[in-house]
Amino acid sequence: xxxxxxxxxxxxxxxxxxxxxxxxxxxxxxxxxxxxxxxxxxxxxxxxxxxxxxxxxxxxxxxxxxxxxxxxxxxxxxxxxxxxxxxxxxxxxxxxxxxxxxxxxxxxxxxxxxxxxxxxxxxxxxxxxxxxxxxxxxxxxxxxxxxxxxxxx
Amino acid sequence: xxxxxxxxxxxxxxxxxxxxxxxxxxxxxxxxxxxxxxxxxxxxxxxxxxxxxxxxxxxxxxxxxxxxxxxxxxxxxxxxxxxxxxxxxxxxxxxxxxxxxxxxxxxxxxxxxxxxxxxxxxxxxxxxxxxxxxxxxxxxxxxxxxxxxxxxx
DNA sequence: CGCCTGACTGCAAACCAAGGGCAATTGACT
DNA sequence: AGTCAATTGCCCTTGGTTTGCAGTCAGGCG
Numbered sequence: 001x002x003x004x005x006x007x008x009x010x011x012x013x014x015x016x017x018x019x020x021x022x023x024x025x026x027x028x029x030x031x032x033x034x035x036x037x038x039x040x041x042x043x044x045x046x047x048x049x050x051x052x053x054x055x056x057x058x059x060x061x062x063x064x065x066x067x068x069x070x071x072x073x074x075x076x077x078x079x080x081x082x083x084x085x086x087x088x089x090x091x092x093x094x095x096x097x098x099x100x101x102x103x104x105x106x107x108x109x110x111x112x113x114x115x116x117x118x119x120x121x122x123x124x125x126x127x128x129x130x131x132x133x134x135x136x137x138x139x140x141x142x143x144x145x146x147x148x149x150x151x152x153x
Numbered sequence: 154x155x156x157x158x159x160x161x162x163x164x165x166x167x168x169x170x171x172x173x174x175x176x177x178x179x180x181x182x183x184x185x186x187x188x189x190x191x192x193x194x195x196x197x198x199x200x201x202x203x204x205x206x207x208x209x210x211x212x213x214x215x216x217x218x219x220x221x222x223x224x225x226x227x228x229x230x231x232x233x234x235x236x237x238x239x240x241x242x243x244x245x246x247x248x249x250x251x252x253x254x255x256x257x258x259x260x261x262x263x264x265x266x267x268x269x270x271x272x273x274x275x276x277x278x279x280x281x282x283x284x285x286x287x288x289x290x291x292x293x294x295x296x297x298x299x300x301x302x303x304x305x306x
Numbered sequence: 307c308g309c310c311t312g313a314c315t316g317c318a319a320a321c322c323a324a325g326g327g328c329a330a331t332t333g334a335c336t
Numbered sequence: 337a338g339t340c341a342a343t344t345g346c347c348c349t350t351g352g353t354t355t356g357c358a359g360t361c362a363g364g365c366g
């Protein structure tokens with residue numbers, strides 16, 4: 001039984017050809033490293049650090065610096081979203097087409113396990129804060145931290 | 154006209170003697186660098202990086218490493234709270250006695266100006282998320298980003 | 307199909323926040 | 337004043353991230 005893909009989270013599972021198509025559409029080259037990176041991100045449902053992406057790559061197929069550069073490019077193109085779990089390493093997740101990728105996480109501080117929280121409860125509060133302080137283009141970063149069921153024993 | 158100090162924010166303005174007293178109470182030494190750090194934090198109402206504290210110190214009065222160590226100590230003692238504005242440098246703010254220091258900020262992405270947001274709207278949502286996922290001891294980090302009135306022109 | 311060129315990659319060095327080791331110093335107490 | 341553990345300064349290390357440069361490659365063109 002196939003589940004309809006209206007869910008933010010599952011919509012991240014895009015065909016590789018769609019992804020490379022988005023690159024091509026911006027006259028970017030579809031290189032080996034970039035394909036490998038997209039393939040890896042496509043298979044992982046949680047944000048990954050550049051080092052994790054690097055490690056997931058068969059035989060250090062590309063250089064770590066290349067991954068850093070690719071992630072910058074993909075972020076600018078809106079194909080990935082950067083998250084900060086507060087441990088000093090940036091993490092990236094694929095963003096579905098048409099989606100802005102905005103969501104949050106619940107992270108276990110013991111085992112580093114991640115739960116995706118697809119809803120965002122702050123849209124309204126955010127506009128209130130923006131209005132109250134005269135700010136424009138207000139966004140927010142929010143992550144939850146705690147101890148997961150498995151780590152509680 | 155003097156405003157009553159029931160406000161989270163203004164309660165951060167503590168006498169230096171009160172601060173050093175808290176150190177003494179935990180059999181910690183009241184050293185020159187620590188006094189200088191507390192004095193600087195007391196005068197600033199927004200979170201400061203270690204480097205900023207260092208720069209605010211008369212004549213490089215102490216070593217940067219000392220500041221790092223002092224901030225760890227003060228954080229453990231609950232005298233300062235660590236914040237992360239996502240720019241790769243930790244920031245610290247004094248915490249009032251009896252307060253847990255939990256609050257958020259609205260940060261201008263152009264001029265780096267900071268507005269303190271004393272309320273937290275997520276207490277209830279936080280417990281929901283904790284319960285729904287079986288997590289314990291859940292906390293969160295939240296900061297808002299936007300463009301301040303002055304930077305909009 | 308093979309060439310051309312700018313985009314891209316690999317490598318190494320550099321950068322920055324942060325933290326650690328160790329010897330010298332100092333605050334707090336007797 | 338003397339003692340001792342706590343603290344500091346100096347310097348070096350670590351980890352994540354970025355950059356300069358030279359060689360390589362994807363993709364368009366003939």
